[in-house]
Amino acid sequence: MRATHLFPLVALGVLTLVGAPNVSTAQSWHTKSLSRQYRGERHLTVSVEFASGSFTLQPTEGSALYRAELRYDEEHFDPVARYETASQELHLGVDADEIDRDFELSDESPQYLHVELSPAVPTELDLEFGIAKAQIDLGGLSLRRAAVKTGASESVVAFSVPNRVACDKFSVAVGAAEILVEGLGNARCGEITVVGGAGAMTLDFTGAWQQEAMTRAVLTVGLGTVTLRLPENLGVALDLDRLFVGFEANGFTKRGDRFVSAHAEDAEPALFLHIRAALGEIRVEWVSPESGT
Amino acid sequence: MLGLGLIATGLLVAAPTARAQEVVGHRAERSDEEATLVFELADGDALSITLAGGWVWLNGAQVGRYRSGGAFEASWRSAVEQGGGDVTADLLESVQQLEVAEFRESEIEGIAAVAAAVENLFIGEVIVPEIVADTDLHGVGIGAGDAVGAAIAEATAAAEAAARVMETIRVEAPPAPPQRFVVVNHSPSLVGGWASGLLSLVATYLGLAFMGLGFLFLAPRQLETVGDTVWHSFWRSFLAGLFAQPLLLPVFGMVMVGLALTVVGVLVLPFAAAAFAVGLFLAVTGGYIALARTVGEIYLRRKMARGESVATWGSFRYIVYGLSGLLAIWLPAVVLGPVRVAGEVALIIAIVTTWVLATAGFGAAILSRGGVRGTFVRRLDLALTDEQFWTTDQMPADQPRERIARRRP
Numbered sequence: 037m038r039a040t041h042l043f044p045l046v047a048l049g050v051l052t053l054v055g056a057p058n059v060s061t062a063q064s065w066h067t068k069s070l071s072r073q074y075r076g077e078r079h080l081t082v083s084v085e086f087a088s089g090s091f092t093l094q095p096t097e098g099s100a101l102y103r104a105e106l107r108y109d110e111e112h113f114d115p116v117a118r119y120e121t122a123s124q125e126l127h128l129g130v131d132a133d134e135i136d137r138d139f140e141l142s143d144e145s146p147q148y149l150h151v152e153l154s155p156a157v158p159t160e161l162d163l164e165f166g167i168a169k170a171q172i173d174l175g176g177l178s179l180r181r182a183a184v185k186t187g188a189s190e191s192v193v194a195f196s197v198p199n200r201v202a203c204d205k206f207s208v209a210v211g212a213a214e215i216l217v218e219g220l221g222n223a224r225c226g227e228i229t230v231v232g233g234a235g236a237m238t239l240d241f242t243g244a245w246q247q248e249a250m251t252r253a254v255l256t257v258g259l260g261t262v263t264l265r266l267p268e269n270l271g272v273a274l275d276l277d278r279l280f281v282g283f284e285a286n287g288f289t290k291r292g293d294r295f296v297s298a299h300a301e302d303a304e305p306a307l308f309l310h311i312r313a314a315l316g317e318i319r320v321e322w323v324s325p326e327s328g329t
Numbered sequence: 330m331l332g333l334g335l336i337a338t339g340l341l342v343a344a345p346t347a348r349a350q351e352v353v354g355h356r357a358e359r360s361d362e363e364a365t366l367v368f369e370l371a372d373g374d375a376l377s378i379t380l381a382g383g384w385v386w387l388n389g390a391q392v393g394r395y396r397s398g399g400a401f402e403a404s405w406r407s408a409v410e411q412g413g414g415d416v417t418a419d420l421l422e423s424v425q426q427l428e429v430a431e432f433r434e435s436e437i438e439g440i441a442a443v444a445a446a447v448e449n450l451f452i453g454e455v456i457v458p459e460i461v462a463d464t465d466l467h468g469v470g471i472g473a474g475d476a477v478g479a480a481i482a483e484a485t486a487a488a489e490a491a492a493r494v495m496e497t498i499r500v501e502a503p504p505a506p507p508q509r510f511v512v513v514n515h516s517p518s519l520v521g522g523w524a525s526g527l528l529s530l531v532a533t534y535l536g537l538a539f540m541g542l543g544f545l546f547l548a549p550r551q552l553e554t555v556g557d558t559v560w561h562s563f564w565r566s567f568l569a570g571l572f573a574q575p576l577l578l579p580v581f582g583m584v585m586v587g588l589a590l591t592v593v594g595v596l597v598l599p600f601a602a603a604a605f606a607v608g609l610f611l612a613v614t615g616g617y618i619a620l621a622r623t624v625g626e627i628y629l630r631r632k633m634a635r636g637e638s639v640a641t642w643g644s645f646r647y648i649v650y651g652l653s654g655l656l657a658i659w660l661p662a663v664v665l666g667p668v669r670v671a672g673e674v675a676l677i678i679a680i681v682t683t684w685v686l687a688t689a690g691f692g693a694a695i696l697s698r699g700g701v702r703g704t705f706v707r708r709l710d711l712a713l714t715d716e717q718f719w720t721t722d723q724m725p726a727d728q729p730r731e732r733i734a735r736r737r738p
Contacts, residue, residue, distance in 0.1 A: 073354060099418075099457050103416060
């Protein structure tokens with residue numbers, strides 16, 4: 037925790053000294069679009085850094101390796117739209133390092149970034165947002181690894197249909213934000229990590245779970261509410277380290293230090309959940325497998 | 330109405346036939362000032378076409394003029410905008426089939442150059458591997474990865490074979506960004522920056538001074554106790570403030586959760602949150618003002634000790650002088666603010682110094698329990714009093730005051 041956040045006087049001094057009147061707030065909107073044809077690429081690494089505005093990502097249809105459209109304010113942001121052919125890396129977003137100090141980032145900004153990726157190419161994703169509204173559908177992509185970091189945003193990350201390939205790791209880091217992660221059963225990831233600072237998180241584990249697959253999910257939450265949506269037919273083992281956290285073991289049976297769901301009592305669980313939470317509440321909702329995404 | 334393809338055909342009759350170039354991708358940029366389209370070619374080069382400031386640019390070179398707001402620009406922008414978000418094939422097609430409703434003679438050169446540049450571009454055949462996602466994953470191993478690998482290998486082999494037989498023409502000039510025609514200077518004037526900064530500083534000073542006046546009226550003794558604590562136990566106060574800061578959020582959370590567990594507690598949650606915020610604000614601001622008061626007191630007492638006259642308006646004068654001293658650290662930040670490195674250094678120094686002082690003030694407010702406990706205030710300096718000489722017995726100089734007082738005749 038940064039001390040300056042806790043000290044109103046310094047904040048007052050800084051804010052007043054770098055006061056607003058001396059800086060122009062004019063905006064100049066540019067739209068940049070780019071696309072590249074699929075040419076037998078074996079892998080794709082996508083890196084997105086988006087400071088503010090709306091962000092959407094989904095699989096593309098047709099023969100494109102990627103498609104993207106970025107609308108940005110040239111006065112305050114530098115666009116990043118670069119594909120490196122040799123390394124097959126795609127960098128997208130807006131760079132906000134040089135923005136005026138009084139410029140307020142907002143998720144209501146008309147600034148946006150829309151990205152579509154080819155489902156045919158095994159992909160590694162690094163997505164990072166500041167203050168943004170994000171709608172991300174990773175379902176149907178060939179995702180090897182994905183990392184989503186959000187600051188203060190409203191984000192929906194969904195695996196609407198199963199990932200086409202097995203994924204090593206899916207990680208989500210949330211600052212002070214609301215995030216909904218849907219269809220984690222479709223992610224086909226061996227490891228899922230979620231780190232939350234403060235806010236509300238809903239993790240939906242519905243989807244097409246593989247019978248032989250096993251997923252380990254580690255949730256670390258500072259302050260906030262975590263809602264777990266679990267399919268009724270899924271074997272779940274839950275380890276819980278908590279301090280001042282409300283938790284009703286709804287649908288779980290305690291076996292030693294571990295909570296296990298009905299389907300995990302006889303067979304090996306498909307999902308191992310380890311939750312570490314400091315303040316807040318953990319809610320569990322059991323849903324029918326058909327109701328999942 | 331004239332089609333770009335028709336113009337190109339006319340040109341190609343006279344010119345030697347250009348070789349075909351495969352397009353593998355595109356970039357488009359649109360704004361009020363320009364509309365740029367870059368076709369990425371299979372050989373790694375690019376073809377850049379820009380309409381900006383009345384000039385048509387081809388790979389960074391001026392090739393003709395266009396009329397701003399005219400039919401050619403409108404058609405070009407329409408093609409770029411409609412195709413910009415779409416796949417490259419659609420965009421190329423829309424540019425190659427561009428139709429210009431009317432144009433002037435001066436525009437023909439530029440239009441012809443664009444037409445010739447895009448005429449022989451084509452999109453190669455793309456083989457996207459068919460990947461069938463596992464629709465029923467239950468009981469099925471992860472086989473899609475292998476399917477992807479095989480399909481990709483097949484597609485890569487096909488693409489490589491196609492590349493071997495394809496003849497390409499290099500684009501000689503690398504694409505260069507067109508000149509910018511609008512230059513906007515956003516750097517603020519030095520005087521404006523100083524004036525704004527000084528005004529902010531004076532406003533902060535006045536705000537804190539009036540808060541100090543309020544503290545003097547409402548809690549003068551507590552203010553003095555906090556000030557004494559921070560002055561005589563500065564580093565202890567600083568450490569207390571420093572360690573308290575990371576605990577604020579957990580404490581706040583614990584209070585909220587604790588209250589939320591009871592019916593009555595839920596009702597007072599908003600009031601408790603407000604009280605916590607007010608208490609924190611008073612502790613930080615009060616601690617800082619108390620420190621300023623002590624600084625001012627020491628300065629004025631030293632002045633009086635030198636025999637200089639000091640007008641008396643009580644403790645408020647201490648606060649006014651103290652705040653002047655403490656806020657003076659911001660003056661270099663204000664004056665040097667517009668200077669690139671020096672301004673940032675001065676600002677950082679001012680922030681750090683103020684943070685250290687206010688952390689100490691906050692810590693003193695905690696140590697003294699809001700000015701109620703005087704555990705860490707200055708001890709009575711017996712060298713400055715003659716109380717011990719009032720006793721009939723020989724008293725050691727380090728005896729507590731209470732005993733001295735009891736034995737007073």
